[in-house]
Amino acid sequence: MSPGINGQNSTNNFNGTLSKSERKLFVSELRKILGFSPGNISIYEKAFIHRSATLLLENGKKVNNERLEFLGDAVLDAILSEILFEKYPNADEGDLTKIRSRLVNRSALNKLALSMNLDKLIVSHVSKSTGGNNIYGDALEALLGSIFLDRGYQRTRKFITRKIIEKHINLEEIVHTEQDYKSQVFQWAQKLNKEISFNHAEQFDPESKKSIFTTILLIDHEIFGEGNGKSKKSAEQEASLNALKKIRKIGFID
DSSP states (O other), rough: OOTTTTTTTOOOOOOOOOHHHHHHHHHHHHHHHSSSSSSHHHHHHHHHHGGGGGOOOSSOOEEEHHHHHHHHHHHHHHHHHHHHHHHOOTTTHHHHHHHHHHHSEEEEEHHHHHHHHHGOBBBOSOOGGGGGTTHHHHHHHHHHHHHHHHHHHHHHHHHHIIIIIHOOHHHHHHHHOOOOOHHHHHHHHHTOOEEEEEEEEEEETTTEEEEEEEEEETTEEEEEEEEEEHHHHHHHHHHHHHHHHHHHHSOOOO
C-alpha cells in the first residue's frame, strides 16, 4: 500500500518502496510539506498508513503508523518543551505545561494536520462519521516520528519551528487564551453521569512565605488528576488538565 495521493483509500502492494511513478508523486507532495527532500521514503510511507488500513506482510509483520505515532508524540512533546522553555523564561512549570497542552491536544493536532494538507497522503478505511477525524493528528505525529528517524532531532526541531509554529500557530494568542479545564471535565462527567469531587490541601511554604495548594480530582472515587498552584483555583485547573489527559489516554474522549 502506498500513501493515498488521490484520496484516503488508495491501495497498492506495500514492499517498503514505491514504484517509479508513485515515488515521484509521493516525494513531490511530501517535499511541499517538509520543505526538504526526504531520505528514507519507506519510513514516510508508513507514516500515512492508518491502523484501519494495516497491511500484513508475508513474514507476519503488520505495517501501519502506530509505532511512528508513538515516537512522534514523544518527540513533539520534547521539542515543544524545549522551545517553550527558551521562549518564556519567566513561566513556571504549570504555565509551560498548559501552553504545551493547548498545542498538542487532539483537536489542535487534527486541525493542524488538515491545514498542512496531510489528508492528501493518508491511507485509511475510516470515515468521518465513525470518528475518523483523529487520523489526521495521528498522521502528523507519525510524520514527526519519520522525520526524527530520517534526519534526527535538530532537523525535526527545525521543521516544527518553521513549518508548524511559524506558519500555522499564533503562540502569543494561545499563551493568553485562558482554558477552563475544570468546566471541560464537568461537562464530560455530566454527559456520562459520573461523580466528580475535589480534595484540597494547603501547605505554607516558609521560603516563599506563601501558601501552596494541592488538589486531587476524583471521578467515581478514583484519582484522575493532581495539581499544585498558588491558589485553589489554579490547583484545580492543573488537576483538571491532568484528568483530561488521563481521560483522553484511556479513550473516553478525543
